[in-house]
Amino acid sequence: MSGDCILTIDHLTMRFGGIVAVHDLSFDAERRKITALIGPNGAGKTTVFNCITGFYKPTSGTMRLTHDDRRDIQLERLNDFRISKQAKVARTFQNIRLFPGMTALENLMVAQHNALMRASGLTFLGLIGAPSWRTAEKRAIDQATLWLDRIGLIDRADDAAGNLPYGDQRRLEIARAMCTEPALLCLDEPAAGLNARESAALSELLLSIRADHGVSILLIEHDMSVVMEISDHVVVMDYGVKIAEGTPQNVRDDPKVIAAYLGADEEEAIAVMESGT
Amino acid sequence: MDYFAQQLINGIVLGSIYGLIAIGYTMVYGIVGMINFAHGDIFMIGGFIALISFLILVSIGLTVVPVILLIVLLVSMAITALYGWTVERIAYRPLRHSFRLAPMLSAIGMSFVLTNFSQVTQGARVKPVPPIITGGYTLHEGSGGFVVQLSNVQIIVVVTTVVLLAIFTWLVARTRLGRDMRACEQDQTMAALLGVDVDRTISMTFVIGAALAAVAGMMYLLYYGLVDFFMGFVAGIKAFTAAVLGGIGSLPGAMLGGLAIGLIETLWSAYFSVEYKDVAAFSILIIVLIFLPTGLLGRPEVEKV
Amino acid sequence: MTGVGVTAPALEATQVSRAAGVAFIFKKAVISALVALVLFSLMIGIRTEAGPAGQLIYWTRFGDLAAMVATVFGGSIVVELLRQWWGPVDTVRIVPPRVQSTLALARRAIAPVLLVFTFLVPVIFYNERYILDLGILVLTYVMLGWGLNVVVGLAGLLDLGYVAFYAVGAYSYALLATTFGLSFWVCLPLAGILAALWGVLLGFPVLRLRGDYLAIVTLAFGEIIRLVIINWQSLTGGPNGVTGIPRPTLFGIPLTPADDGLAARLGIEFSPTHRIVFLFYLILALALLTNWVTIRLRRLPIGRAWEALREDEVACRALGINTTTTKLTAFATGAMFGGFAGAFFATRQGFISPESFTFQESALVLAIVVLGGMGSQLGVALAALAMIGGFELFRGLDQYRMLVFGLAMVLLMIWRPRGLIGHRAPTVFLRHSHAISSDLVKEGHG
Incomplete structure (x- = not known):
């Protein structure tokens, strides 16, 4: 694919013992675009995410991240926390992983850890209360406040994250990922469990994140209304391999995709797909 | 070579005792996911009960050694098993679904209770017993005059361990109780939904673990000829090391780990230094956990993201 | 004396459940006592000691054993009665809100008070x-x-x-x-x-x-x-x-x-x-x-x-x-x-x-x-x-x-x-x- 890619996945394979979860997968994600990764349950989408974000080490294949300044980073060579710290890839989780005993605000402060660590002079400046640290801390709180405002949770800033309603937790997790100032945001089923109104609000949030922050988004999603509405490019997986890719329209009409989703029953598949738009 | 062979025998005997205690740790860890800190003290109680019942039998004039041994074995198993049951009932069951640290502290508290209970009731001094089983076989007489010996006590310890392990393996693999135990290990809620009495199964796990610890206590008494109130702590940690080394949750693993720890300890004492034998055992625990966190026969734990 | 009026029905209720539970309590106490008897039989009933010549001697303490078993029996009854009186209610919920807010205030004051007191300990x-x-x-x-x-x-x-x-x-x-x-x-x-x-x-x-x-x-x-x-x-x-x-x-x-x-x-x-x-x-x-x-x-x-x-x-x-x-x-x-x-x-x-x-x-x-x-x-x-x-x-x-x-x-x-x-x-x-x-x-x- 031509164009400006932020992420290039090349022949990615992930095996667990004898099971091949992802087989020889290649696709690109374009800069400042929303790329959706869809497919039936067990297709290997989350495994791809875990490889990209360093939780799994791929069996073979490469994942290249190209920053705005043309700097290339081979993601498979970095492990866990360095992916977020150095490669600027942030993620959310399928089953929300907030810090439930910390407030919404604290969650967003933790996300700014690395910047704040530098500002606090590896804790020592912070311990003596140096002015430079104070200003940095204030800036971090402002940044967090800004995001709380954007996701509509400013009134619940001081409530424990574990006490927030489900939809709010989903949005807070996205805001937390954004507080790490990522270049690529990976969202694992952000609309799961949301009602129609919340899904629509989520679509809006994601579009505005892309527009305002120039962040590229990689998305796993089952909610077709969200996928169809906001994706620029869709990659479809089934049984660990890519079976189709293209614009949402192309993918939607692809018989292979329909077959993968609902067995061979095409009519039913089309009905579902259409109800989603 | 002869010296080595002798140490090997001694190591296997010691390892059998550790293995018997380790089974209790591994079973409880497998089923309720906690380290039963009081288990070492259950072993110590088992030793005391064996000592006292032996004393009574001898003083009422019983002289047939096999009968004495059998009665002592049964009595100490039964009473110690009740200790295991009581400990679970009082200290662990109320905390079963509580926070992770609460049962652990409760277990440590229970361990203190048992240690000091026997100190208070039986005194702090070491209790020696005269050799109950004497004699043995000379396996090999070396040219230098060093004799490799296998005493009758050693034979009894190893044979008892093997027999009990066989019975126990059968129990877990073939009986209803064993099936319930394995079911609870996998998923307590589901097991309960399918009609398994989870409380009873967990109680039975503690009972069996305590009974085996009692056997270990009795074997220790026979082999070393003494018991004291503080012997449970170190033996407990070593047996836990054995359970971890073998792979926690695995019964053959616990036995294998017990043998390994017994051999390491004996050989270390024989060739390096007696003073640092416990340091060696604990260092091995640390090394094993770092390089082989699932133990020799354990199942790998997959981290879910 | 309004307090009595409030608590009277509650008392009646507990008395009813207590009456129903007497057999249960008794049974539980007997079982506890039996368990205690087995547990303590050898450990308390018999005392061992290394004799002067290194041999093992022992003497009996059946009085202590009986006392312990009786204590467990009595203790079990007391605990069970307390549990029935108290009920399964969480202690926190019994406390009325006004008392709770006072407690919260006290809690905030406790740290400074404790600190000042600690400073004064060597003086006092x-x-x-x-x-x-x-x-x-x-x-x-x-x-x-x-x-x-x-x-x-x-x-x-x-x-x-x-x-x-x-x-x-x-x-x-x-x-x-x-x-x-x-x-x-x-x-x-x-x-x-x-x-x-x-x-x-x-x-x-x-x-x-x-x-x-x-x-x-x-x-x-x-x-x-x-x-x-x-x-x-x-x-x-x-x-x-x-x-x-x-x-x-x-x-x-x-x-x-x-x-x-x-x-x-x-x-x-x-x-x-x-x-x-x-x-x-x-x-x-x-x-x-x-x-x-x-x-x-x-x-x-x-x-x-x-x-x-x-x-x-x-x-x-x-x-x-x-x-x-x-x-x-x-x-x-x-x-x-x-x-x-x-x-x-x-x-x-x-x-x-x-x-x-x-x-x-x-x-x-x-x-x-x-x-x-x-x-x-x-x-x-x-x-x-x-x-x-x-x-x-x-x-x-x-x-x-x-x-x-x-x-x-x-x-x-x-x-x-x-x-x-x-x-x-x-x-x-x-x-x-x-x-x-x-x-x-x-x-x-x-």
Whole structure:
């Protein structure tokens, strides 16, 4: 694919013992675009995410991240926390992983850890209360406040994250990922469990994140209304391999995709797909 | 070579005792996911009960050694098993679904209770017993005059361990109780939904673990000829090391780990230094956990993201 | 007399359920007594002892046995009755809201009141040496508890070998002072640094371990340190310990009756109490330093990372937090405070031996942290006061003391698994700082 890619996945394979979860997968994600990764349950989408974000080490294949300044980073060579710290890839989780005993605000402060660590002079400046640290801390709180405002949770800033309603937790997790100032945001089923109104609000949030922050988004999603509405490019997986890719329209009409989703029953598949738009 | 062979025998005997205690740790860890800190003290109680019942039998004039041994074995198993049951009932069951640290502290508290209970009731001094089983076989007489010996006590310890392990393996693999135990290990809620009495199964796990610890206590008494109130702590940690080394949750693993720890300890004492034998055992625990966190026969734990 | 009117129906209700339960209670008590009879039959009924010629002798104590069984029988009835009276109602819910708000107010006042009182203890109890000594002991444990709280309460790492760092601090000071003649004030930071180094040394390989495995490895580490101290006689003096450890000086001025002593310089009459009072304020200062640093650290990124680690390690990694160094800093910080406390212990005692650094100490400090409510500074202080004070109350019981202590640990855990103060205060807030219920706060897996 031509164009400006932020992420290039090349022949990615992930095996667990004898099971091949992802087989020889290649696709690109374009800069400042929303790329959706869809497919039936067990297709290997989350495994791809875990490889990209360093939780799994791929069996073979490469994942290249190209920053705005043309700097290339081979993601498979970095492990866990360095992916977020150095490669600027942030993620959310399928089953929300907030810090439930910390407030919404604290969650967003933790996300700014690395910047704040530098500002606090590896804790020592912070311990003596140096002015430079104070200003940095204030800036971090402002940044967090800004995001709380954007996701509509400013009134619940001081409530424990574990006490927030489900939809709010989903949005807070996205805001937390954004507080790490990522270049690529990976969202694992952000609309799961949301009602129609919340899904629509989520679509809006994601579009505005892309527009305002120039962040590229990689998305796993089952909610077709969200996928169809906001994706620029869709990659479809089934049984660990890519079976189709293209614009949402192309993918939607692809018989292979329909077959993968609902067995061979095409009519039913089309009905579902259409109800989603 | 002869010296080595002798140490090997001694190591296997010691390892059998550790293995018997380790089974209790591994079973409880497998089923309720906690380290039963009081288990070492259950072993110590088992030793005391064996000592006292032996004393009574001898003083009422019983002289047939096999009968004495059998009665002592049964009595100490039964009473110690009740200790295991009581400990679970009082200290662990109320905390079963509580926070992770609460049962652990409760277990440590229970361990203190048992240690000091026997100190208070039986005194702090070491209790020696005269050799109950004497004699043995000379396996090999070396040219230098060093004799490799296998005493009758050693034979009894190893044979008892093997027999009990066989019975126990059968129990877990073939009986209803064993099936319930394995079911609870996998998923307590589901097991309960399918009609398994989870409380009873967990109680039975503690009972069996305590009974085996009692056997270990009795074997220790026979082999070393003494018991004291503080012997449970170190033996407990070593047996836990054995359970971890073998792979926690695995019964053959616990036995294998017990043998390994017994051999390491004996050989270390024989060739390096007696003073640092416990340091060696604990260092091995640390090394094993770092390089082989699932133990020799354990199942790998997959981290879910 | 309105109170009677309110409670009368409640009383009637309990009486009905009590009447129905008499058979049940009796049955339960009989079973308990039978179990007790079997349990205690040999252990209490028969007393063994090594005779004068090395043979084993025994005598019976059936009276004691009967008394114990009767106690269990009676105790079981009492417990069951209490349970029926109390009902399954949570004690907190019985308390009316007005009382609760007063309690909340009292809770806010308790820390400053406690602090002021502590400062005044040497003034009020100047002539009561025993109370001063007890105060020093309690404060030592408060400091140890606050130090361990960083590791267990904040970072959620279960450390059962904390006493190792206490020992490293104590021996560092003792050996540096006796061999090189270094003063307390030079050795104090050194002891802390050495303990922190040991913390890192231990932490580096083991921090990948989770939960109970970490607990058992730290326990083994604590034992290794103790065994090495016992056996490395040429350095540590083995079981005999180190004697003649220099007493602390007030920045070079000794607290002795000598001519250059503090009393002589101030022109007042010398009294040994001066040194006790000095030690009291010294440990108070050290403890408050620990507290201040911990409170500060909680509001810094490192402290928030510790708490985040306790909440969810995977999420931390996804946010670019280096979990290994974060855990190591927690371990090292906790170890450093343990080292300070150890150095203080050595200078106070003037003599140390491996006996002071057993697993029981680790368990006691951990019990203080957990009972205090993990992560709560005030809770830890209260728990230390309760535990050590309670422990002192039973001093007369001598060998029963550890028995009672163990039993208390079990009962306290059953009564309050989340500790005395079971809520968490946020480290930063926009408008209001709401306490976070302990049900939401995780306790870590590491």
